Amino acid sequence: MKEKNPIDIAKLKAKDLIELKKFSAMASSWIFNSILHSVKNYQDAEEITQDCVLSALRSLDTFRSDASLKTWIFRISINKIKDYYRYSSRRKRSATIVPLVNENNDQEKYEREIPDHWHPGVQLESKEEIELLFWGIDQLNENQKQALILAKLDKLKYAEIADIMSTTAKAVESLVSRAKSNLILILENIKKDNEG
Amino acid sequence: MKDSSHRQNNSVERVMNHLETFPKVEPSQRLLSNIELEIDRLYCEVSDFNMRWIIGIAASLLLVIMVNTYVILDYSPSEMVNVNQDEAIEYTFIPTQNLYDE
Numbered sequence: 001m002k003e004k005n006p007i008d009i010a011k012l013k014a015k016d017l018i019e020l021k022k023f024s025a026m027a028s029s030w031i032f033n034s035i036l037h038s039v040k041n042y043q044d045a046e047e048i049t050q051d052c053v054l055s056a057l058r059s060l061d062t063f064r065s066d067a068s069l070k071t072w073i074f075r076i077s078i079n080k081i082k083d084y085y086r087y088s089s090r091r092k093r094s095a096t097i098v099p100l101v102n103e104n105n106d107q108e109k110y111e112r113e114i115p116d117h118w119h120p121g122v123q124l125e126s127k128e129e130i131e132l133l134f135w136g137i138d139q140l141n142e143n144q145k146q147a148l149i150l151a152k153l154d155k156l157k158y159a160e161i162a163d164i165m166s167t168t169a170k171a172v173e174s175l176v177s178r179a180k181s182n183l184i185l186i187l188e189n190i191k192k193d194n195e196g
Numbered sequence: 197m198k199d200s201s202h203r204q205n206n207s208v209e210r211v212m213n214h215l216e217t218f219p220k221v222e223p224s225q226r227l228l229s230n231i232e233l234e235i236d237r238l239y240c241e242v243s244d245f246n247m248r249w250i251i252g253i254a255a256s257l258l259l260v261i262m263v264n265t266y267v268i269l270d271y272s273p274s275e276m277v278n279v280n281q282d283e284a285i286e287y288t289f290i291p292t293q294n295l296y297d298e
Binding site for chain 2: 017029049053057130133152153
């Protein structure tokens with residue numbers, strides 16, 4: 001079942017300033033959480049969120065009025081996150097080349113720095129355990145990771161995730177279930193390595 | 197064997213519970229303000245564009261009126277400012293009369 005849009009699409013398409021601002025606040029709140037958990041860098045998450053909202057506003061004319069705004073903005077955010085991963089991996093690849101011509105050969109300088117406190121909740125709870133958990137999520141394949149984040153952290157329904165990921169609810173359920181078991185395996189292996 | 201699978205199930209539940217209770221992070225006020233500013237800028241660009249057209253058309257109309265007044269009524273710019281109402285009425289008929297004379 002499609003969720004009713006909480007915003008007047010006609011006014012939004014007519015570039016009504018109040019409706020545009022209402023949409024931007026709502027959309028940011030929808031997507032920020034999943035973006036933050038995907039990129040694990042607060043500043044980058046803010047930039048990507050802003051980029052998603054502005055891209056959505058720019059392409060409002062192409063939005064079908066009968067579609068769900070939430071699904072649409074989530075799809076845009078998933079594409080932006082994929083672009084971010086591609087950009088990050090390109091940067092990592094080029095970073096391994098740079099030190100060869102660098103006199104000091106200090107490779108660490110070129111590695112992508114992930115701040116310790118990328119999540120406001122990290123300070124409140126057991127920091128190490130949460131960082132390990134998110135490291136584990138990072139090791140999952142892209143679809144499993146996305147499905148798990150949307151289902152468990154954004155608490156979206158399987159049907160909504162299916163719409164966002166252009167698949168079926170059954171497939172999402174299976175993705176989340178495989179993500180769970182893979183995540184457990186990864187965490188168990190890490191524990192064994194630490195003990196051994 | 198049974199023990200190990202039980203332990204693993206507990207571990208799965210613990211991890212999943214942990215994920216589900218993780219707090220949802222809302223965007224900061226700074227981010228929302230930045231987006232609002234961008235929207236304002238986008239909106240203002242549209243109105244600036246319209247305003248430029250309005251000013252342009254108004255300036256062209258004014259120029260056309262000035263040139264017509266100067267050429268047809270034979271008013272110099274200083275006369276346009278200083279002329280009194282009676283003279284203005286009188287002068288308006290001169291070019292028409294001249295045209296017919298020719």
